Amino acid sequence: MLLEVRDLHVEFHTREGVAKAVNGVNYSVAEGETLAVLGESGSGKSVTAQAIMGILDMPPGKIAGGEILFKDQDLLKLKPEERRRIRGQEMAMIFQDALSSLNPVLTVGQQLGEMFVVHRGMSRKDARTKAVELMDRVRIPAAKERVGQYPHQFSGGMRQRIMIAMAMALEPSLIIADEPTTALDVTVQAQVMELLAELQRELNTGLILITHDLGVVADVADKIAVMYAGRIVETAPVHDIYKAPAHPYTKGLLQSIPRLDQKGRELYAIKGLPPNLTRIPPGCAFNPRCPMARDVCRSDVPPLYEVDERRRSACHFWKETLDAR
Amino acid sequence: MHADRDESAGTGGAAGSTLLSKARQDAVTPYTEGDPILQVRDLAKHYPLTQGILFKRQIGAVRAVDGVDFDLYAGETLGIVGESGCGKSTVAKMLVHLERPTAGAIRYKGEDIAKLSGRALKAVRRNIQMVFQDPYTSLNPRMTVGDIIGEPYEIHPEVAPKGSRRQKVQDLLDVVGLNPEYINRYPHQFSGGQRQRIGIARGLALNPEIIVADEPVSALDVSVQAQVVNLLDRLQAEFSLSFVFIAHDLSIVRHISDRVGVMYLGRIVEIGSDAEIYDHPTHPYTQALLSAVPVPDPTARDHRERIILHGDVPSPANIPSGCRFRTRCWKARERCELEVPLLAVPAEFRLVDTPARHDSACHFAEEKRVVPPEGELEVPGPAERGSTEREPGEQPGGTVREPGDKPGSAGPGPGQQGSAGGEA
Structure with a gap:
């Protein structure tokens, strides 16, 4: 296994109390595999990613427990300089907002080349040649001329390609993409996702795709982890989850999105709101919004039940949910 | 309360239209039932590009909207989709007169509002209201919800006399599914979805006939989006509103629209019923x-x-x-x-x-189906929805409120609240 997150806990210490952003998350990614982490804002999907990358703001953040095994090595036990070596070289991240993740006062060529200067000890001149190569590879037209331009001179789709180029530069074995296409238009999103998939295939990279878009997930993922209030509520291979969700939250999400191929009836709406992370309800965190909630849901935290050997659901009534489709 | 609203809509509307017809009877094409309530013809907005500091000269123009035509019929929803920069938001702004068109006509019941000003414009504007995209920046953080929703009455006092305003605002809160007791709270005490409900209540305050909604749900989380989309659907039926629904999300537009126009670079390139387009x-x-x-x-x-x-x-x-x-x-x-x-x-x-x-608008138009027909793909069936989809508020005659959807006290995260507290 390329990456294994085991029982990860992350807390944020705020004035209102301790916000438990991640409460015992387990997931794994193999080489060449795409894991989609699905969840709404505040579900802890990005915080988990930041903990893996080692870019969590600490304080206020704090890793309260767990292990992050990358190539059988616990990242949380490494020294900062060892982690820095892994970051960028072995694992890289693509952020949602390319404009604010790129440095506005450096040319894209300098930013792309920096990877080679820092990690590979190349000269500036060689690094620039490498930058042009990378820009060609992510299909930026006229790369030679554009290598000296600044981020604001590129369109949104182009900037996201540069982010991808930067992440792919040192051919890492794991890439984490946090909402990589959320800020883009659909036609551009299609271009970018296609490019990402192609490079992933070429380099056999493991990919963690963090998103809230059920459409994008269906298009590219091999398996899915659905997060809610800092926990994984369901993990399954992509086909199973869309065919028959085993958790009421997943089911609600799937039913609540309008579809391109259907004229609307009334949409199913999950009632209420996601919980405040400083006051997660006892028992199952989803119980106040769940149509199936019973007494046991309000008192006992559901473990991740084994549905079959590749599927888990954190619902006391996963069997009913599965059958009720 | 609905009867009361309808009544006031009737009298208010009548007063407005007599005022108008007196003012410029000759300029108005007669409007009969069944005609489009809004006719947009050759609408354009060009922003000049200038050069020079002292002697500015125009060196070109950004043609944000460049000849848009469409009709909106009473009670229907027209969806406008397009990618960013196609001019869809500029169209919305011109419809509610936040931008003046460079050319073209926007005829509301036969009368060109693009050329109106002063009192006549004010009277028409009452009937065309807007719901904005971002519920975080479109509500004044220093005003209470009651003041925000009641502000339209300051400008159009004929709709609600001073004494009845508080009651009106509370009724509106109830209609959009918020607790009327929250009238004195501030926007930051609400979640994103609830704020969008406040924005919608403000849009409804003057009993408009047309609501222009510019990306009303794109800032919301998936599970909350559905709540707001359902609310808009219900309000349209309840108050026989006409909607211009602008969005980039094609699935939502299909869900809510009767007809759809597709925009590209300032023009509508294709328009038709939802089935025709999709x-x-x-x-x-x-x-x-x-x-x-x-x-x-x-x-x-x-x-x-x-x-x-x-x-x-x-x-x-x-x-x-x-x-x-x-x-x-x-x-x-x-x-x-x-x-x-x-x-x-x-x-x-x-x-x-x-x-x-x-x-x-294509020289070589040909039909091509790109969305697989309904039923070909597997969808988790809407099984046992009966018990879950109907929330207490959705029953006719009942109050409209969603169980968990209550504002919490000022929580730390934007709009998050302990649902345990909310349920209590």
Whole structure:
């Protein structure tokens, strides 16, 4: 296994109390595999990613427990300089907002080349040649001329390609993409996702795709982890989850999105709101919004039940949910 | 309370229209029932590009909107989709008169509001209200909810006399599914979805006939989006509103719209009923757009055809000659460079009775289905929805409130609240 997150806990210490952003998350990614982490804002999907990358703001953040095994090595036990070596070289991240993740006062060529200067000890001149190569590879037209331009001179789709180029530069074995296409238009999103998939295939990279878009997930993922209030509520291979969700939250999400191929009836709406992370309800965190909630849901935290050997659901009534489709 | 609203709508509307007809009877084309309530003709907004400091001269123009035509009928929802920069938001702003058009007409019941000013404009504006995209920036953080929703009455006191305003605002809160007791709270005490409900209540305050909603749900989380979309659907039926619904999310637009217009670089390139556009598109841009939308179904992955467009949208300051889509179109030929295609039923479909017979601005229009037909893909069935979908508030005559959807005390995260507290 390329990456294994085991029982990860992350807390944020705020004035209102301790916000438990991640409460015992387990997931794994193999080489060449795409894991989609699905969840709404505040579900802890990005915080988990930041903990893996080692870019969590600490304080206020704090890793309260767990292990992050990358190539059988616990990242949380490494020294900062060892982690820095892994970051960028072995694992890289693509952020949602390319404009604010790129440095506005450096040319894209300098930013792309920096990877080679820092990690590979190349000269500036060689690094620039490498930058042009990378820009060609992510299909930026006229790369030679554009290598000296600044981020604001590129369109949104182009900037996201540069982010991808930067992440792919040192051919890492794991890439984490946090909402990589959320800020883009659909036609551009299609271009970018296609490019990402192609490079992933070429380099056999493991990919963690963090998103809230059920459409994008269906298009590219091999398996899915659905997060809610800092926990994984369901993990399954992509086909199973869309065919028959085993958790009421997943089911609600799937039913609540309008579809391109259907004229609307009334949409199913999950009632209420996601919980405040400083006051997660006892028992199952989803119980106040769940149509199936019973007494046991309000008192006992559901473990991740084994549905079959590749599927888990954190619902006391996963069997009913599965059958009720 | 609904009866009361309808009544006031009736009297208010009548007062407004007599005022108008007295003012400029001659300038008004007579409006009869069944005519479009809003007719947009050749609407354009050009922002000049200037050079020089002292002697400014115009060196060009950003043609944000460049000749848009459509009709809106009473009680229908017209969806307008397009990518960022296509001019859809500028159209919305012109409809509510936040921007003055460079050219063209916006006829509300036969009268061109683009040319109105002063009292006549004020009277018309009352009937066309807007719901904005971002519920975080479109509500004044220093005003209470009651003041925000009640502010329209300061400008149009004829709708609600001073004494009745508080009651009116509370009724509105109730209609959009918020607790009327929250009238004295501030926007930061509400979640995103609740704030959007406040924005909608403000839009409804003056009993408008038309609501222009510019990306009303795109800032919301998936599970909250559905709540707000359902609310808009219900309000439309309840108050017989006409909607102009502007969004970039094609699935939501299909869900809510009766007719859909697709915009590209300042123009509508195709317009028709939702089935015509989604199941029988004839313009290559519409086809590319639809094929690019990810469908939430992994089985569609392998057999769905994807049209990947190359390149970016050209700058609206430098629009290509002829057909503006030709630079990205795989069908482009010489004719597309020379001749601007008009938005009309293409010649090849004019005489046949098919859903492809709708307006499409392409010289080489042909039908191509890119969205798989309904039922071909597997969907988790809406089984046992009966017990869950009907929330207490949705029953006719009941109060409209969603159980968990109550504001919490000022929580730390934006709009998050302990649902345990909310349920209590």
